[in-house]
Each structure stands twice: as structure tokens, then as C-alpha cells.
Amino acid sequence: MGAALPTLLLILAGVLVGGAWSLYRQGASRGAIVITALLAVLATVGGLLWLLPGEGA
Structure with missing residues (x-):
């Protein structure tokens, strides 16, 4: 997941x-x-940041 x-x-x-x-x-x-556009930007940034390698990944 x-x-x-x-x-x-x-x-x-x-x-x-x-x-x-x-x-x-x-x-x-x-x-x-x-x-609506701001929510789109937030969802994009959140999705991309989640994909970045980091501690606990």
C-alpha cells in the first residue's frame, strides 16, 4: 500500500x-x-511529497 x-x-x-x-x-x-485550483495544487504537492524518499520509507 x-x-x-x-x-x-x-x-x-x-x-x-x-x-x-x-x-x-x-x-x-x-x-x-x-x-478548487488551490485544492488541486495541495493534492498535487501532497502526492509528490509523499513519493519522496525519507525516514521511515
């Missing part, structure tokens, strides 16, 4: 990027777009 969580986080990031793009195309409020 070592790579399952980072993989899920990166999949979630992809879904959130698609959601942010869809919100932008639909003319949603800037706040909704920014929050």
Missing part, C-alpha cells in the same frame, strides 16, 4: 484541475475557481 495514497492524491488532483477548468468555462465565481 506504499504507493496507493500518493496515487490517489494525484488522481484527485487531476479531477480537481478538470473541475476548476470546467468551472472557469461555465463562468463560475472567481472564488469557487480559486478554491
Whole structure:
């Protein structure tokens, strides 16, 4: 299960990027777009950082 969580986080990031793009195309409020994009960035960073080798890995 070592790579399952980072993989899920990166999949979630992809879904959130698609959601942010869809919100932008639909003319949603800037706040909704920014929050969705920020969550996508956080999921991406979390997934990538989880893959880095470190103590306990």
C-alpha cells in the first residue's frame, strides 16, 4: 500500500484541475475557481511529497 495514497492524491488532483477548468468555462465565481485550483495544487504537492524518499520509507 506504499504507493496507493500518493496515487490517489494525484488522481484527485487531476479531477480537481478538470473541475476548476470546467468551472472557469461555465463562468463560475472567481472564488469557487480559486478554491478548487488551490485544492488541486495541495493534492498535487501532497502526492509528490509523499513519493519522496525519507525516514521511515
